[in-house]
Amino acid sequence: MIFYLEEEPMLLNDLLKLIGDKIDLNKCVQVMKRTGYIALIEPFLKSVQPQNFAAVNEALNEIYLEK
Numbered sequence: 001m002i003f004y005l006e007e008e009p010m011l012l013n014d015l016l017k018l019i020g021d022k023i024d025l026n027k028c029v030q031v032m033k034r035t036g037y038i039a040l041i042e043p044f045l046k047s048v049q050p051q052n053f054a055a056v057n058e059a060l061n062e063i064y065l066e067k
Helices: 002-007 009-019 025-035 038-051 054-066
Strands: none
Touching (some): 002 025, 009 038, 025 038, 025 054, 038 054
């Protein structure tokens, strides 16, 4: 994720959607929060929200509050 964030940030959502079934969503949210670019993966977070992970829901709520 960090590589894509540095090299091709606009393709990060595509990458995450491809590997979304295989990654730890809690860790994904933690890493993106640390970088400060959590809003960049909003489309991905919306796509995995039906899985009902607390970290994803909280991240989306923070993004919505910032908007």
